[in-house]
Amino acid sequence: MGTELDPVLIHHIVNTLGWPDLRPLQRAAVAPLVAGDDALLLAPTAGGKTEAASFPILTRMAAEHWTGTSVLYLCPLKALLNNLEPRLERYAGWIGRRVGLWHGDVKMGGRRNILAERPDILLTTPESLESMLVSTKVDHRAFFAGLRTVIVDEVHAFAGDDRGWHLLAVLERLTHLVGRPLQRVGLSATVGNPRQLLEWLQGASAGTRPCEVVAPDLPVSVSGTVPPGDIELDYVGSLDNAAKVIAALHAGQKRLVFCEARQTVEELGEMLRGHGITTFLSHASLSTDERRRSEQAFAEARDCVIVSTSTLELGIDVGDLDRVIQIDAPSTVASFLQRLGRTGRRADAVRNCLFLTLKGETLVEAAALLKLWGSGWVEPVTPTPEPRHIVAQQMMALCLQEHQVGDQTWRQWWNGLPPFDDSAEPIVRHLAREGYLDSDAGMHFIGSEAEKRFGRRHFMGMTAVFLGAPEFTVLVGRSELGKIDPYLLVEEVKGPRRLLLSGRSWQVTYIDWKRRRCFVEPVDSGGRARWTSRGLAGAGYELARAMRDVLLGADPPVQLTRRAVDRLADEREQSASLVHPGGNVILRDKSGDLKWWTWAGFRANATLTATLSEVTDPGQQFNDQYIRLREDLTSAAWRELTADANSRLCLPEVNKRALNGLKFSEALPERLAVATLAARLADLRGAERVLEEPTRFVTIA
Template structure:
């Protein structure tokens, strides 16, 4: 076996002679020893720092030098497009060593899947949902497939850890660990993390209890100072004018904060003669692939995207990143800006184009917070009880039955199952699991709630909104929400907007969820359902800092400078250096605490009975009898935001939880006691509502 600090000799030869690399990048060099030692690792480097190779090169070296056979490495990523993008690179690397890699996700057909099962590859690229599907499928011998597993690599791990897909992933890994012959190594990859040690400990799971070492490996020179500009354009139409006039001959990636905004901007850019492509989650797979491939090969063009292109999908050398309005976190901004400056001699850059005063202030606050060096910690959502219910049902499908007294062995000490006993009792009592002599198996209630299409709904941890498929002839374009199909659209009087083009509706089949269209010239409209997003305390407070005079460390255009002065003037009665502003009006009292929706809802929950409150990210509104002293007396230790009964439907698998436990789960995910307490103890400046401000 070669020195643990080096790659296996055949791989070193090809890195030098086939790739023509004179040396490895810093993270790639720094990761060799810890990865080859078998330690669980979290590998962190700036975007384009070579993280995939930092993990795969030493893992391939272990594979060759230690003689691994069969499926020994699983590589999971949050997006199918990212896996598709990685496949050619890993095919090249494995071929050098006489090894193979294969792809398995929802878009892969039965033929390639049968080939994988008959002759498993050395590395399998997949998603957590597909891993679960392999475990529960009657066509897959999961014990045979996963028994030789040695390593699991999780790409873009911050994306997993921030939501329920992360809890699902670590729970599925514990089930695979139980059937594998070896305790497998866990490697995570990320570019932006504020709390890497916490994320690594979460990802390690039972490995930490078993004594497997964990190491955060961060390397790479800090990127040079980027060129960031904030501008105000006032509308999507004006944004298209600015983008069409700037940086001719360059490749530009424009991020939008909604699918609707992306569609409108793409249409306007094409109207200005700009070669424009578009990518978002409601476009068909074929439409997205064509856009991303054409953009990667073109030069003088723009691709308009939602967050779908935020992660590490390769779309070629990019010259400019343009942000319409503002993302909701510093981490998201860093990911997006990191798409630029990858080419030798290039530099990172970002141009913000705000379309409203509100989104201008949000962008200014984000850039102010970014200038302080802050990056949000990634915290898995608490109380994943609904995932515990899903895991019990999935285990029953996987094993056909399991013994009630031994269920804990399947998940070791995973926090996913902290309330497992209570959840299990409910599943049995309600018929989701049937019991027979100490054995548990799928019951009639589970068949009714989740049994459609071979329990497909049980394998996904998120709820997808209902969309109708839109097609022109035999070509599927994408999907739209039913709210887009109002009477004028259905009558063909107003066009529908999709894939950056206008379409006239010619027929709707509500039973098949299909809309047939034909091309139209006039600009159309499209809408998808959305809900207000809670923002972090730090993001909202950064806006307050800007309103009180803090200057974002970026270039401001003349328009932006004027708008910033106007915004500060408009907010002058709602912010004060001496404390939080309480404005008394005729009909209500407004506390401009600017602490984020979660902190405000937590405060509202701690108020005595009879005091009603309505919250936004910036303010809490009370009835006129409110007195600030009530805040000082509020008891926050047990305060939980109110969750309406019908809100529980937004929690996947809530049907398999008691109603009160489902509401408690949502409430515990919406609580922010530390920042609610900070608001409660901060001094308050009292003001009267000015006449005319009603």
């Protein structure tokens, strides 16, 4: 037991929780966190990270007599906050402290209670935190005056996209507001670059404050060893067959099935219910109440299945699971590790996952991902490059927070953190020139254009850095069921219009186009599901290369069913001319099409297509595996035109219509908005590695 912990906490850990000792991570975290150091705590799912962070911080709180709201506990998901609240309330209560919850689903009465009697620990999201900073109803200087520590749960889920930049920027503004450094503690599952992730979390204070990566629970990677886990890879050929397999296996057990799309969740859920399986669903387009009911019912049941997108990948408690089943493959090894970590929590259980792949292509992708996992490789978490649109958002949010900001002093609010430093000056000038900011007597304040574009509902749209797809709310009577893609309401149909939502079919009875609402009633069958994806598709370099290795004969270190072995053999035979162990292939097929099979991933191929415009097809056609080349290209012309390519790599071209998916892009000069998207579409290192390899021309007679 950590002797530096508060004696009252130790008493309750032993007598109330019944723990004879702390876990290795929890023991190792005590000293640095009690000392006030920044830290990144790494452990698999259910590794005790919440206690590893909260027990030492509660010890500091008691020993140093912190008052007011002194700890922020930030999560990426409201559901995760709801799940953590009773546990943290219990721990804080042992030393006479209180926990409060503040996010978009918390009613006004609950918020008023928090403002009237500030809790010692506030659970919230970065978006809700910024809402507090810009709200006229919150005296943010008084409320955050006692702030000492920020705990960021699932920090890897922030760091890889724009929510990470938003999080860092808000933390720097808080640091400037309270006038003291804030201890920053990140909790994360396995990542490939933990030291860099911790330095990222430290923000402007990186290199000036003591910090430590705490990860004693993670196994030391030994060359040639395979991580523990009972993993099986199967090929079933269709979602209907997957439903039959799930229905036939593991009777009496609790199974969590992950799918990569909401539509797949809905369709599989309906199929499983058709097989008589007690089935629950969870995805982002179901209403909060619907998801909560589903997750609670699953947690309390035994012989059942819950089908989910990545919403249940993070640490939301759904009870003691027996099995995880994966339809096709997740997009990253890190995601697979999160899902695998859902199982094996009992002393007599092992972590397990059954992959059910629906197509030959996804079988190869799953095998590639498992090959990377078997080698101990995990993706590094890297911040998105050049977040200029977040700079624009933050400058407007700061003006809302402070009402007016000095035109020479605004940089101080981010304490020198790039890109919120001098490099932001062109963006600030553009905001003032276009009316997003007004200026007078050396001060900036919010302008009429910002009010016009973002001012609805007290600037609520200012705090979210992603654009949500336009969706219609589906209601059964007065109860919200979830949201759907509007395409389902405008496509031509014969007969009644029917939807599939929450794994059940519904008939549309009335559409309120103005308020974007759709009223339904239950029917037996015939519903359809659909949602539009807005993300950038495509595999990364390592996964694409692992797919090539699989096609060249490499097997993942897991159990393969006979169906998987046979289908992999077919895929290898069909792709024999597209892969070569000595480099990449340019193949001319029987129709005359010329394709460069790089197996480099979407972003590397986008970079190569832009750089080698003199040899690529004018239609700019490429995907994860290949780039289409000019049909008249010869091997001699190829060598001549690509000889210096590595010295002139350039960013991919961006269609200006794509700017519609980058929130706040309209608050940037168009050239900077385009440059931001281009930087995010590029993989310069992957492109370099392809160009360093030998290339062979092959013609199919």
